[in-house]
Amino acid sequence: MKFYADLHVHSRYSIATGKNATLEWYYYWARVKGISIIATGDFTHPQWFGEINEKLKEDGRGFLVFKEEPAFEGEAETWLQGTREIGVRFCLSSEISSIYSEGGKTYRIHSLIYAPTIEVAERIRRKLEDVGNLSSDGRPILKLSPVEILRIVRETSEDAYLIPAHVWTPWFSLFGARSGYDSFEVAFRGYEDEIFALETGLSSDPAMNRLLSSLDRFTLVSNSDAHSPSKIGREANIFDSDVSYYEMFDAMKKHNNSSKMKGSAGTFIGTIEIFPEMGKYHFDGHRSCNVSLSPEEAERAGGRCPVCGRSLTMGVLHRVKELADRDTPLSREGTAGFVRRLPLVTLISLVEGRGENTKGVRIKYESFISFFGNEFDILNEVDLRDIERNFGEVYAKLIGKMRKEELKVVPGYDGIYGKIRNM
Ligand SMILES: [Zn+2]
Ligand SMILES: [Zn+2]
Incomplete structure (x- = not known):
């Protein structure tokens, strides 16, 4: 099962x-x-x-x-x-x-x-x-x-x-x-x-x-x-x-x-x-100066914040690259895979243009759950046409985009969460 x-x-x-x-x-x-x-x-x-x-x-x-x-x-x-x-x-x-x-x-x-x-x-x-x-x-x-x-x-x-x-x-x-x-x-x-x-x-x-x-x-x-x-x-x-x-x-x-x-x-x-x-420590950066840098950019800057000169907080991506011995990830037949998803409440908040903790978002979330049975079914299994029919085209498109991993994210850095760039 x-x-x-x-x-x-x-x-x-x-x-x-x-x-x-x-x-x-x-x-x-x-x-x-x-x-x-x-x-x-x-x-x-x-x-x-x-x-x-x-x-x-x-x-x-x-x-x-x-x-x-x-x-x-x-x-x-x-x-x-x-x-x-x-x-x-x-x-x-x-x-x-x-x-x-x-x-x-x-x-x-x-x-x-x-x-x-x-x-x-x-x-x-x-x-x-x-x-x-x-x-x-x-x-x-x-x-x-x-x-x-x-x-x-x-x-x-x-x-x-x-x-x-x-x-x-x-x-x-x-x-x-x-x-x-x-x-x-x-x-x-x-x-x-x-x-x-x-x-x-x-x-x-x-x-x-x-x-x-x-x-x-x-x-x-x-x-x-x-x-x-x-x-x-x-x-x-x-x-x-x-x-x-x-x-x-x-x-x-x-x-x-x-x-x-x-x-x-x-x-x-x-x-x-x-x-x-989306994680808080993906890119390198310095929060108080609003500075966010890719590992390459950070290296060019000598690991220092270009605004204030203090040392940057190294993100996970940079740390991985530092220890990595491959340029592209190994994909092997028969090894476990993964899918990228966002919580349904985040998707609803994007569509509705309101915070995740607002009443409107919560009500919409509840109606999704009681209609389809649970969140993972909605994110992974439910037919997009069913979503479109019952919750509208915008939702069907966004969930479809997520399933195809076509969402773009502004990376998080130095304690700041990442954000979705496109819908
Ligand atoms: Zn822990
Ligand atoms: Zn700084």
Whole structure:
């Protein structure tokens, strides 16, 4: 069965998250978006883990479902009735922020961890509790290297996994310009084979990552890193497999022949990617001077802001090019692909000429969802003629343009999001 999975979100116990980052609202928005597998996020946090335990139960296939279907009221309930039943399940997940020193150098990196049962998650949690404080933040900061976390995860269960998070983010990632590492091998020496997937993050896409031959052996996954339920699915993974934790991870491992698999894996079809130019750190630039430069332009400027002379914030594209050993991305038969999409709410806001958080946009969004069943169906599957017939030519054209990847984006830089240039 083909399904979508978003494997990186945060609970309301993480900093900078909304009050509505609850299991119920994640479930709700998973139905609205059309995401069958949604991460729990933050299982290391004692209170959030308590809620998971209290409200969810194991489905016998490595995922969790509600003991009792959550109830919503009023408008929310009516709206949920209009979504297609896709059997939403939770995947136990957490993110650890490592900040540690080694050989006089400070490293910062985020790691995603996954567990197939509540018991395994609890055992990992207890081991990490011995190391640092898990209750101050849903994404705890620990003085552990990623290898030490990996060891804890893998020793607890052979079905528990670690995936390096958003590997290009400047400050907190494997390849980030300021995080301390330059190569995967430095970070995971001795344990390279235990890692089979990397999360590309919102500012990079598989095409950029495939400029590095050293990444060929990894499956490239994408997630939303949502801090609020309505943001899930900005990026997501597409699988064709049985809806089981074991099959899903086996599908990710299949790309990487060095990893052991159990039985028949399904297929990792690929990812949904936001246009990487939309990310906050795509180009180089200096925000306070409104200066945005391509990697080539930045190099010609000597890495300095042409207005004020201070050093530019290097974007992800430049960092990728710096480490890349290819000019064009490798495309290989049989490797997972990806499609570029924008959230439906962004498209509606473009057409209506109003902000994404306005009432008009929300009403239009609701009518799209209740008409077609969920957002991913609209972005990926629904016949454009149906969209034209029911919502007008402008919408059909815009969605068609997006599906053909003909949208042009003004790239984001130094903390400023990118923008769509044409409609
Ligand atoms: Zn992170
Ligand atoms: Zn400047």
